[in-house]
Amino acid sequence: MKHKWLKASLVSMTALSLLASAATVYPISTSSAAAAQKTLAGQVVSLKGTGSVRVTNAQFLMQESGKVLAFTVAYTNNKSTSLDLSDYMVRLKTKTGRVFKTQTTEADKLKTTVSSKSTQYITYYATVDNATSLDALQFQIVTWDFSASNYERTLGVISVPSGTSNQVAAFKGYTMMYNNNKLKGAVKQASMTKDQSNAYVTIQFLLENQSLQSIDLSKMTFNLQTQNMSSYTVTTTDLATSSIQPKERKIITLRSTIPLTVANKPLNLVISQNDETAKVKLAAGTFKLPATMTSAAVGAGKAQTVYLSGNSVKTSAGQAFLTSGAESNSLAMEFSLTNTGVSAVSGPNLEYYFRSKSGAMYPLTYTKEENGSLLPNIEKKVALSGSLPTSLSLDSSQLVVKTAATEKEASYVLSVYNLQSSTQSGGVGAAFKYGDYSVKLNSVQRFPQSNNDVLVANLSISNQGTNSKSVPPLSGYFMINGVKVGIENKLSGMDQSVTIGTGQSYDAVVYSEIPYSTAIDEITFVLTEPLEENKPGKQLYQFKSQNLSPIRSTSSIEPYLITNAGRKATVNMVRSGIFEGDTSNTFYAEFSVTNDESRANAIAALGGYIQDKNDTVVPVKFTEVKERITANGKVLVSAWANISKRFDASQPYEFVLGQAVSTKPNPDSGNNPNGQSGSGNEGALEETKSILVKPISYQLASKGIEEAQSSLKEIKFGGYTLDLQRVKAYLNVEGIYDVKGLSISADYTLTRDEQYEAIAGDHKVLFEFVNGDSMQTKYSKQYAIGTAGKDEEVLKETAGVNNQIVLNMDDASIQRKLNKYEGYTLNIYDVFQNSKLLVASVPLKWFEESK
16 A cells, blocks of 8 residues: 555656657558668567557657657557556656656646557657757656665667668658548658749648548648758648548648758658647658759740649740830730649739849739639639830740738749740731631731821731631730830721631721821731730730831722622722812712622721822711612712812822721621711711721822813712703892892702712702802802701702702892893802812803803
């Protein structure tokens, strides 16, 4: 009884801190991962035939409290009754006799027995000096012996064999006991990137639950450790609230920032469990990292697999395009991510940087997708853009991809990619292969507008695939003398189609406004693919040219052909000329437009300008055709421009005719904004609202000022023919002496040209009387044709039958304005768009009927 009391007292005073029960973390050697650990674990101390004791594992981890050794002791009970652990102690010593104080985890302190026919694992830890190595240690197994002078007896000593290593070879598996469950670990991939300040280590670590129940991983911690025991924190966001199910495999991403001086030294990854009560980390396994981890930058155009949230993601950097600017250059490129795992990856939240040859870093921007994710096997492309100094080039430059810093994790370099600059370029007429499409640049031309000029790139997109395809969403911009001008504009379709058939092509234009004074030595059109709103698109191809494309010149008898699908038409010039006005002149032309489509259709809008030998340019307006014209039907379209008296019509001048494409989308034509579009003001298409495409140049012979005909027969204007007979001018007298004014009577026929289904625009007829004396007194009266305006009379069509008309021009004082009643001149004007075009001028006699 006395011995039992003494034993209990001694245990409570000296041995309680040395004994413990079940361990929470215990590594078990598997396969050939650690032959040295088999030697350590193979040393068994017998407990007088009732059982045995083994040290199964020992691991070092440097931490705030110093160099901490965690070791696990297995107590095996072979008896049919329980084994009292208070009978035994483990003393940690060096082989030279120095003793270290050992402690157990808080969870083990209350476990004091080993059940019959079972094994209990106890984890101890001790802080040792930095110079102590693993093979300098031994574990002394002690029991109580009250017959001995010091009341204890040594049952055996387990010495760590010389040269023993606890490190698992790189990429080899190792199974640990974690909360009494088997958990296998292995380094699957390790890489290192560097910048000017640090090295960044990224490790993909495999965990596999080999037990029959779920394992909580929330207290698992990681450290990088050098051979001289320098320790660096390793972070992960994959285990904060994580558990692993039986037979489940999970790859977690570990990251650490280390000094550059350590980057080339051997490194170990130490797995441990955090004992929050004792404020100590208990090492469970040490895994060697591969000797060579520094990741060379990914080759230009090559793919690199990275791990995000434990999933493998295939990444690659696309071609980089550098656009010159006045103060800085603009970089645009694309970064591709494809999740090759089996589960979605949230985000990811990444940062991108351009690194120059000298190492300077420039941030690149992109539009972040809210609540976005990488779904398995679906490629996601990120459009990157940024500004760079004009002195930088793409030679030897790199794209640096980092994870964004969070509250729990610092920013890490994920991977580095060598950049490849765009070398895809050609001239006008070259074709660019774009998937199943071929994109050809037909021309780059410059056209004047009222205040500025417009650059227009004319493109043909061909479908070389085996099925019909939608029109690709392309865009582009211009570079003048190597400098980007304007903004990136989307493609405007010329064809009335939303698909492109196999072997068919689709015409489109891209345009940009420039100051009219801009001098062009070299012009480049850059074809792009829009990616995100208000962000630069992906650059596809550069079409370069030393000069602008010329406009084909021809005679006015050659028709202008519109060949776009859904808009096919033939345009013939009927007449053209310059008519004299009081303060300015008027250019006027008429065109017969035939609908070449197989069904009724709206006619494409026309546009153009005239230019004299002095390079004076005047935009020309065209009437709007509101009606749909039947197949093979014709419409008469008028064109006009008010020109200065200084416009030189005495020499041949140029009339450029083309299609007018609205600069604002036409809601009736979807992506094809070339539908007929007018200003809403008297049928005019405002030149500031449209651009000219597919032009042709007519060289108009000099006629000077257009001369009016001197006959009253077959006066032609605006698709009508007017005949006048028996014209007589006289004073309008009421009663015997009351003179009211001037009257002109006549018989007339007014017929419309039947070849036209419609005549675009409103033409009016103005009759003007000019007396032949020195006072040259004038009287006039205007008639509408078709629909009358306010306070207007209509000159009706006669269908070939003579009608009588009397023009009454009231003026009670007319007699004071006339010196003679001998001869006068009757002028007939085609009034169009507020311009008077003199079409006939005939001298006549007062009071006599013309023939």
